[in-house]
Amino acid sequence: MKNPKKDGHKKDFMESWNAIEAFYSSFSGNWISMGKDALRLIQQMRDLGLDEKLRAGQSLTTFFLSRNRNHGLDKEPHIQISFLGNNKMNVVSSFNGAGLFNEQHIGKECEVHYSGYLPEMIHKLLEQEIIRNEYEDDNLNAFFAAIDTD
Secondary structure: OOOHHHHHHHHHHHHHHHHHHHHHHOOOHHHHHHHHHHHHHHHHHHHOOHHHOOEEEEEOOEEEEEOEOOOOOOOOOEEEEEEEEOOEEEEEEEOOOOOOOOOOOEEEEEEOOOOOHHHHHHHHHHOOOOEOOHHHOOOHHHHHHHHOOO
């Protein structure tokens, strides 16, 4: 018997990977090398079924992986992948509650391929619970009130 909650996560995750593929497919000009590198890695990861277990997203040109059910990321465990061109990427992992782009993150530059450091970090990410973002509440006023800094 299917678990609707689990299947809902799987569907959400897979849709996020479809969107990220479309994003990197749109790269042109000076960015085309990075887009091709990203698409090659994304295909390798999808072939392993990771699109059913992880959420894919992006900020500017950085590729993010998390266990968040919906978009949005703050201090939740995640992996950031920056494509540098010429078959190079920088993989940054955060499992310590540090915010995005924080100097406490641990990173490693490597070839664009699903091997070495990246699968190690993916395995660690897959050990994390699936997270429902706090602001998924139907009452968005509560969300905006919580972030109001005035």
